[in-house]
Amino acid sequence: MFNKYELMSKNKEFVKFENVDKSYDGKQLVVKGLDLDIEEGEFVTMLGPSGSGKTTCLMMLAGFETPTNGQIYLDNKVISDIPPHKRGIGMVFQNYALFPHMTVYENLAFPLRVRKIPKDEADKKVDKALSMVSLQGFEARMPMQLSGGQQQRVAVARSLVFDPKLVLMDEPLGALDKNLRESMQYEIKHIHESIGVTVVYVTHDQTEALTMSNRIAVFNDGKVQQLSSPDELYERPVNSFVAEFIGENNTFGGEVIDISGDKCKVKLDSGNEILANPIVTKTKGEKTTVSLRPERAIIDPETPMDNNYKGKIEEVIYHGDHTRLRLDLLGNKEFILKVPNSSNRMNIKEGKEINIGWDSSDCRALDPK
Numbered sequence: 001m002f003n004k005y006e007l008m009s010k011n012k013e014f015v016k017f018e019n020v021d022k023s024y025d026g027k028q029l030v031v032k033g034l035d036l037d038i039e040e041g042e043f044v045t046m047l048g049p050s051g052s053g054k055t056t057c058l059m060m061l062a063g064f065e066t067p068t069n070g071q072i073y074l075d076n077k078v079i080s081d082i083p084p085h086k087r088g089i090g091m092v093f094q095n096y097a098l099f100p101h102m103t104v105y106e107n108l109a110f111p112l113r114v115r116k117i118p119k120d121e122a123d124k125k126v127d128k129a130l131s132m133v134s135l136q137g138f139e140a141r142m143p144m145q146l147s148g149g150q151q152q153r154v155a156v157a158r159s160l161v162f163d164p165k166l167v168l169m170d171e172p173l174g175a176l177d178k179n180l181r182e183s184m185q186y187e188i189k190h191i192h193e194s195i196g197v198t199v200v201y202v203t204h205d206q207t208e209a210l211t212m213s214n215r216i217a218v219f220n221d222g223k224v225q226q227l228s229s230p231d232e233l234y235e236r237p238v239n240s241f242v243a244e245f246i247g248e249n250n251t252f253g254g255e256v257i258d259i260s261g262d263k264c265k266v267k268l269d270s271g272n273e274i275l276a277n278p279i280v281t282k283t284k285g286e287k288t289t290v291s292l293r294p295e296r297a298i299i300d301p302e303t304p305m306d307n308n309y310k311g312k313i314e315e316v317i318y319h320g321d322h323t324r325l326r327l328d329l330l331g332n333k334e335f336i337l338k339v340p341n342s343s344n345r346m347n348i349k350e351g352k353e354i355n356i357g358w359d360s361s362d363c364r365a366l367d368p369k
Helices: 054-062 104-114 119-132 148-160 178-196 206-212 230-235 240-245
Strands: 015-023 028-036 043-047 069-074 089-093 167-172 198-203 215-220 223-228 250-258 263-268 274-279 287-292 307-318 324-330 332-338 352-358 362-367
Touching: 015 043, 015 054, 028 054, 028 223, 028 230, 043 054, 043 206, 054 069, 054 089, 054 167, 054 198, 054 215, 069 352, 119 148, 119 178, 148 178, 167 307, 198 206, 198 352, 206 230, 206 287, 223 230, 223 240, 240 250, 240 287, 240 362, 250 332, 250 362, 263 287, 274 287, 274 332, 324 352
Parallel strands: 043 198, 043 215, 089 167, 167 198, 274 362
Antiparallel strands: 015 028, 015 069, 215 223, 250 263, 250 287, 263 274, 287 362, 307 324, 307 352, 324 332
């Protein structure tokens, strides 16, 4: 069975940033030449460190900031001159932004009252929105009578109650504890899947972005470094910044001394040579940073691998489902290895020397840091 949203023709450029710049002081650009298309019904996360430009982009889309140059489109219409309250956009903030003197029902009914929705219809919409976030029966409660998670659910429900074209979420789970934050991630993801509304989400939490998104735009220095699906972003980062920002990552500095097809030989700063996959590097003599995910390296591989080396275990940390090892390997004293825990767990202890192997396809030669 397909839901009706899946059968609809989707607008591939439902949200469109076209060569958008933003400067607050007229000198320094915090967003630089942004081109970004978001498809109708997508969940796109803007991810990046503080000051990377992601929140500024969200604020421009909401109408709280104005682009210095370029245009922003929503459903094929330029929205730069449309005030925030007329854009038909739902918003969810980190601090919930609920009216403390209103009940849950009154908070949800407020955007409907502003839009002059008749009370009978408003009651149905409020009931439907509360049902989405599993808060039926909470209509008469005041915000101060709710837990942090319940308040955030009310904020999400309020952003959806008037059937917006687009919902913007600015670090909405940042104030919640770890377990509640994780459960809310799945809850928001399932709500999105069930109703098909377009969501643009801002966070600096990588796990949050990987869990919830259809695509992720990684921001740094006012530019999108990579726009990809979560698995593509993690498995195939296009540069050193993305590789290091998304998940844990082992890196080696070096120089390409030979290259052929999908393999290159890199002489590391330590003097050792490894085989890697040339992603950014294309010619001999280029400096490179080689990237390898911790789970791609294997202890005592049963079959020959492109790279095989000995490393000394410097630290062992138990994480429940896996053990995290820190090794001294090829001149890198911070080489991380993740070993799944099982009943036949190998003898791992500090000071032990072990054989490590990995394939060149998992080892990406990127731009130098």
